[in-house]
Amino acid sequence: MEPVLDVTAVSMNFGGLRALNDVELKVSSGEIVALIGPNGAGKTTFFNCITSIYTPTEGEVWFTPRKGVRTRVNGMKPNLVTALGMARTFQNIRLFKNMSVLENVMIARHCRTKAGILGALLRSPAVCREEKEIVDRSYELLKYMGLHKFYDEQACNLPYGAQRRLEIARALATEPTLLLLDEPAAGMNPQETESLKQLVLRIRDEMDMAILLIEHDMSMVMSLSERIYVMEYGCLIAHGTPAEVSSDPRVIKAYLGEDAHA
Amino acid sequence: MNELKKSILVSIWFMFLTFPIMVIRVNSIEKTVVWRWENLALIGIGSFVLSFVWRWALRRKEVSDAVADSGSKETGKFSRMLDNPALRLPLQIGFLALFMAIPWVVTTYQTNILISFLLYVVLGLGLNVIVGVAGLLFLGHAAFYAIGAYSYALLNQYFGLGFWISLPIGGILAALAGVALAFPVLRLRGDYLAIVTLGFGEIVRLLLENWSNLTGGPSGISNIPRPGLMDAKLSVADANIYIYYIVLALAIITIIAVSRLKDSRIGRALQALREDEVACEAMGIDRVGVKLMAFGLGTAWAGFAGVVFAAKTTFINPASFTFFESAIILSIVVLGGMGSNLGVILGSAFLVLLPEYMRAFSEYRMILFATAMVLMMVFRPQGLIPEKRRVYTVVDPELNTAKGGQI
Numbered sequence: 001m002e003p004v005l006d007v008t009a010v011s012m013n014f015g016g017l018r019a020l021n022d023v024e025l026k027v028s029s030g031e032i033v034a035l036i037g038p039n040g041a042g043k044t045t046f047f048n049c050i051t052s053i054y055t056p057t058e059g060e061v062w063f064t065p066r067k068g069v070r071t072r073v074n075g076m077k078p079n080l081v082t083a084l085g086m087a088r089t090f091q092n093i094r095l096f097k098n099m100s101v102l103e104n105v106m107i108a109r110h111c112r113t114k115a116g117i118l119g120a121l122l123r124s125p126a127v128c129r130e131e132k133e134i135v136d137r138s139y140e141l142l143k144y145m146g147l148h149k150f151y152d153e154q155a156c157n158l159p160y161g162a163q164r165r166l167e168i169a170r171a172l173a174t175e176p177t178l179l180l181l182d183e184p185a186a187g188m189n190p191q192e193t194e195s196l197k198q199l200v201l202r203i204r205d206e207m208d209m210a211i212l213l214i215e216h217d218m219s220m221v222m223s224l225s226e227r228i229y230v231m232e233y234g235c236l237i238a239h240g241t242p243a244e245v246s247s248d249p250r251v252i253k254a255y256l257g258e259d260a261h262a
Numbered sequence: 263m264n265e266l267k268k269s270i271l272v273s274i275w276f277m278f279l280t281f282p283i284m285v286i287r288v289n290s291i292e293k294t295v296v297w298r299w300e301n302l303a304l305i306g307i308g309s310f311v312l313s314f315v316w317r318w319a320l321r322r323k324e325v326s327d328a329v330a331d332s333g334s335k336e337t338g339k340f341s342r343m344l345d346n347p348a349l350r351l352p353l354q355i356g357f358l359a360l361f362m363a364i365p366w367v368v369t370t371y372q373t374n375i376l377i378s379f380l381l382y383v384v385l386g387l388g389l390n391v392i393v394g395v396a397g398l399l400f401l402g403h404a405a406f407y408a409i410g411a412y413s414y415a416l417l418n419q420y421f422g423l424g425f426w427i428s429l430p431i432g433g434i435l436a437a438l439a440g441v442a443l444a445f446p447v448l449r450l451r452g453d454y455l456a457i458v459t460l461g462f463g464e465i466v467r468l469l470l471e472n473w474s475n476l477t478g479g480p481s482g483i484s485n486i487p488r489p490g491l492m493d494a495k496l497s498v499a500d501a502n503i504y505i506y507y508i509v510l511a512l513a514i515i516t517i518i519a520v521s522r523l524k525d526s527r528i529g530r531a532l533q534a535l536r537e538d539e540v541a542c543e544a545m546g547i548d549r550v551g552v553k554l555m556a557f558g559l560g561t562a563w564a565g566f567a568g569v570v571f572a573a574k575t576t577f578i579n580p581a582s583f584t585f586f587e588s589a590i591i592l593s594i595v596v597l598g599g600m601g602s603n604l605g606v607i608l609g610s611a612f613l614v615l616l617p618e619y620m621r622a623f624s625e626y627r628m629i630l631f632a633t634a635m636v637l638m639m640v641f642r643p644q645g646l647i648p649e650k651r652r653v654y655t656v657v658d659p660e661l662n663t664a665k666g667g668q669i
Contacts (some may be wrong), residue, residue, distance in 0.1 A: 082543075087544075088544055113527055151654075152653060
């Protein structure tokens with residue numbers, strides 16, 4: 001079986017700075033994979049590379065959607081990558097702040113619907129049906145994420161944890177094959193982190209999705225993910241199961257420093 | 263007491279500043295100096311009162327802002343009346359009937375004013391798509407107005423095309439020009455975009471002014487035919503009324519089209535573009551396509567309005583499409599409320615009708631205009647009628663119980 005995401009030797013240079021150096025990574029379908037590393041290791045840059053917000057300097061990113069063929073996505077437009085089936089959330093929340101919670105999710109249905117200018121002007125029955133479908137499907141997703149009571153609130157008025165969940169709901173609305181979560185538990189308390197963990201597992205099981213996440217919360221990473229990749233200074237330094245990674249001396253060194261004897 | 267002291271300080275400062283120009287008058291021929299102390303007193307009292315009123319108004323605004331922030335959504339009587347669905351249809355029909363009847367009761371001069379009011383409504387609504395909905399600051403709207411007007415004038419002069427054929431052509435040409443302008447400015451936002459579009463507006467005007475062989479240069483094009491009504495020869499007054507109805511129809515179509523667009527999939531994409539471009543792309547929206555669409559959809563209306571303008575005045579020259587025109591249209595949008603259709607209509611009523619009916623103060627027009635703008639920005643930056651978020655209805659029996667729970 002082909003991996004959903006297959007990244008081969010990706011490097012990214014910003015001028016003279018090498019932010020990513022020969023990073024290789026694979027995610028199979030139905031798998032939860034974590035990417036960890038100290039701050040500034042290049043994790044978010046890596047996310048930006050695979051979602052085509054940046055074009056990697058070297059290397060290739062191959063993506064196999066649920067019903068589709070293996071496609072090279074590096075250099076593609078980001079919106080086409082999303083349409084292909086890769087959806088992401090952002091480390092610093094990037095909601096459409098002045099729009100309602102429901103509208104935030106509705107926008108993400110954009111790439112799965114097709115009413116154009118003429119459709120909008122004439123409002124044919126087909127367009128109305130599509131519009132209703134967008135509202136219904138978006139509301140369903142809000143309910144799935146437990147956000148439906150906020151549906152008419154302005155997105156920026158939501159509590160922080162709910163904003164994080166709304167970002168995930170928005171990403172799910174694009175019907176992805178691979179969900180990329182950039183520090184989903186950042187700033188959450190232990191209870192919220194725990195419920196987020198259950199949510200991620202539920203999404204994987206019920207929606208048949210592969211999930212790649214960046215996270216600093218070690219207890220969450222260790223209990224949630226099947227495989228872990230560790231980055232430091234733009235290079236992969238280790239990868240394997242949680243048990244393997246947590247006993248790897250290089251990882252301990254990267255996290256605790258040279259002289260620590262943990 | 264503190265406020266009083268501050269106001270006194272302000273008035274003393276103003277008296278000092280204006281002392282040389284308002285108080286001393288030197289007559290260099292008779293070599294005398296006149297001291298006009300009464301002016302000093304007037305300025306002192308005037309600035310004291312103004313500054314006091316200003317402070318009082320600011321304080322009141324802070325209080326009302328605090329009330330709004332604390333969560334109690336207080337809406338005025340007027341907007342509550344507009345929200346009432348039972349009243350909406352009768353209101354719409356009433357306004358329509360009023361506007362239909364007006365040209366038969368008022369003079370040709372008044373009809374003309376109303377035509378220009380409606381033209382500005384169309385222009386404002388078009389610009390509103392770009393500035394209000396898509397959030398792209400755009401200062402060259404008059405250029406597209408000019409493109410519409412000149413395409414009718416030139417097509418008529420060289421190819422003898424009539425008004426009704428030129429109307430869609432003018433709109434399409436303006437939209438194409440808008441899309442063409444959008445290409446080089448795709449990466450620009452905010453102030454930079456404003457400067458480029460301002461430059462484009464000037465380029466179009468200068469082109470029209472200097473390409474004398476084609477456009478007649480600064481002397482413009484005259485004898486543009488008015489639209490004919492089934493070959494009937496209309497008198498000037500009747501033709502005016504006919505044009506009034508055409509503009510009215512155009513304005514109504516624009517209102518319907520723009521509000522439908524705003525509520526559609528495309529409109530949501532435009533709003534998302536205004537909120538966050540990166541997130542927009544990550545959610546699968548084609549940033550380039552949507553931006554081009556915003557420009558095209560906005561400038562097309564300027565093209566339509568331009569064709570009608572040329573037919574109405576029967577004479578056009580580049581002087582009608584200066585930067586001042588763009589600024590007025592932008593002011594209509596900002597004053598009325600960005601993104602709000604009703605706001606734009608009210609805004610053009612303020613900025614087009616008031617100057618016409620207050621010709622007595624025409625010397626002070628620019629001062630009043632500027633004062634109104636400053637006051638607006640301080641006390642009601644969201645515009646006369648702010649954009650209302652659309653409320654979607656969802657059918658969910660569990661919702662009410664969920665709402666009752668803790669948040």
